[in-house]
Amino acid sequence: MSTRIIGVHSGHDASACLLVDNVVVGAIARERLTRRKHDQGDPVECVNYLLAHFGFAPADIDLLVCSDWHDAIGLREDRYSQFARVEKTRRHHLLHAYAASVMAPAGPALVLVADGGGRRPPPPRGGGGAAARGCRPEDNGVAGMAPGWFEVESVYRHEGGRLTLLEKAYRPYYSKRYAWGSHIDSLGYAYAAVSKKIFGSSHAAGKVMALAALAPRAHDIPAPLRFGSDRAFGVNPDWLAYLEACPDHIDWDTPLAADLADAIQRGLEAYLAFRTRQLAQSHQCPDLLLGGGVALNCRNNGLLANAAWLGSVDIFPAAGDDGLSVGAAVMALRETFGDYRPIVYRVSQGASYAAPMKQDPQAAQALARLLADGHAVGVFQGGSEFGPRALGYRSILSSAADPVFKTRLNARIKRRESFRPFGGIVLRANLDQITHDALAGPNMLSAARMTDPARARYPALAHVDGSVRLQVVEEDGCLLHRVLAAYEGLTGRVALINTSFNDRDEPIVETLAEARACAAATGLAYLYADGAVEAVHA
Structure with missing residues (x-):
């Protein structure tokens, strides 16, 4: 009897995935069905799409797993009442890591997850637990900060279908602190700030990456990121102040826009070169999988693929939040059903629409x-x-x-x-x-x-x-x-x-x-x- 799991993600880039045993049978982002880019909310359309096109009824599904992100829109349990078993999870970075593991090599590999921000830290277990994880409860309520810290970077070891957490970093959230909006001290949020300034959207990171190559480097811009051998990481307050002083909107075809793009791109590359070298050496594991929105930065990925301290580098095609539905399904297969076989994944994940026709051999x-x-x-x-x-x-x-x-x-x-x-x-x-x-x-x-x-x-x-x-x-x-x-x-x-x-x-x-x-x-x-x-x- 096969195991049938549906994974659901309801934050931005909402999606659903159907896993049958260790095979990803289908996966679809909500935007493809609603025609609204990066659409969010409960992807009921996606679940219905998967059931209809791949020939299953709700009663055929063993488990539906919802990725209940901290600001998920429209997550309603009653929408899944026809399924016999429904579970929710908020392990945002773990789901990114499980999605990344789909591309895992045969041997051990490190999984580095980096994005704008994931889940809040769990409650401390015993004295000092929160501080040891980089989360200080006394910082909650500080002026300019909404209560809560969020995971911004996680490192796992993958081997034989199993993930082991090695390191995790949390950083504070500042509600509506800057002209462009809220901020978390993370790679993803820093990059998104530049994206908003130039293109008016946090979803234009790919444009920022491409624009960086045009930089004349005519402006003295502070380094966006701070990091060192003690593994401390933060967004440079001087850079944030510089960005805040810039016009609310900067035309993309100006030297300032290109220089800002170049500064954040080079900062991201420098930090991840430093961090991956550190991880490969400290954990004695050169092969690397990348997950989270930062893993969509092609220029950085190319540099890491050719880094002398790394072996193979690979990335799941849906490394951003749309891939969380796949991560949720794979997590359930591993942790609930104990199936650790390699995941079978193909590039074509959607349904076929065209009526059968005779193939033209020419x-x-x-x-x-x-x-x-x-x-x-x-x-x-x-x-x-x-x-x-x-x-x-x-x-x-x-x-x-x-x-x-x-x-x-x-x-x-x-x-x-x-x-x-x-x-x-x-x-x-x-x-x-x-x-x-x-x-x-x-x-x-x-x-x-x-x-x-x-x-x-x-x-x-x-x-x-x-x-x-x-x-x-x-x-x-x-x-x-x-x-x-x-x-x-x-x-x-x-x-x-x-x-x-x-x-x-x-x-x-x-x-x-x-x-x-x-x-x-x-x-x-x-x-x-x-x-x-x-x-x-x-």
Whole structure:
């Protein structure tokens, strides 16, 4: 008899996951169904979606686990009354760690979780317990501070499906203290403060990371972070004061905006280089898994993947809070049902929408020909990806052979800021034609330095700092493999642009109807839809 678990996360980037034994059968973020980016609240739509598309009833589910975050919106137990067994957990960082463990190597690995903030510390057990964990109850009620500290960094050891907590840090929460809002002394909150100043949203960290490469370094900005050998970490008050003195909104195309982005990016990189070296040495374990929102910083991930003190580095595709539903389900499988087998996870996690059709054996060749002729093509096949990256199931593909392709994609199709780079796809056998760097996994969560010949041959892929985010495709007969092989045969080039299939400020498309509507709205002339290439009519 199989074990069936549903994991639910109801904070921002709400989601649900279905786990059958040790296989992640499906996972979906609420935003894909409601069409509101980073949507929060009880993801009842996601639970119903998983049950309907994968053929289960509530009575078939052994356990539903809710990630009840401290400020979860709309969490109501009555919405899950049809399930026989429902449990709640607030172990935010532990769930991130369990999600990260999906990518675990065969041997032991450290799991580093870092984000804006997770759960509050548990009540102290005996004298001095709270202070030993970095939480001082006497700080509650200090002027400018709301009661409570939050976990901001956690370190675990993973081996054989089991997680052991090694270290944890808590930091204070300051309610509405600054012009941009509340603050926690954490990597995530510091980065989000810059994101809010420049782009008006805490969800624009990826833009900040890309903007950092344009910095002229014309401003004397204090170091954002403070850290040292005693493992103390904090956000520099001088940097906070500098940021507070800046205008409430800073246009992204100004030197100040780029310099602020550069300062926080370099600060994050310096701290995590220091911290991971410290952890690898003190725990004698070089392999690393990253979790939490900070793990989506591709530039930092690329640096860590090539750090001499680390071995392998990998990241779960949904490393942010959308992945907490997977973490909740995996935690239940391990801790409640005692199943420690490796988790089976595939890139395509959503439902298939298209009616069965005869596959066109020439579709990959036709798609490659369109790309060689300079067309951008939407790709819709199978179930959607889980996480922020489109990995060939809900993608827009384009040639990278001319800078004009990047300009066209940003201005006319994606309708976004001109400085933003695009990810690329390449077959593993051809990876060394693009970069000699190691990557933090194959799923476009790692920036790599392009070789000089690659920058010249694929100028639309290269960011201004010469880096590229890459998805590495295995030679397994999948659509992307066949398209890349056909494209190489036609052009002699081995890499393509791969960007998410969505319009400006919209989530990635989920259904075929949404894909067709998005293609028409953004000016795509062609769409690959589950087996065949079709023309798009505006």
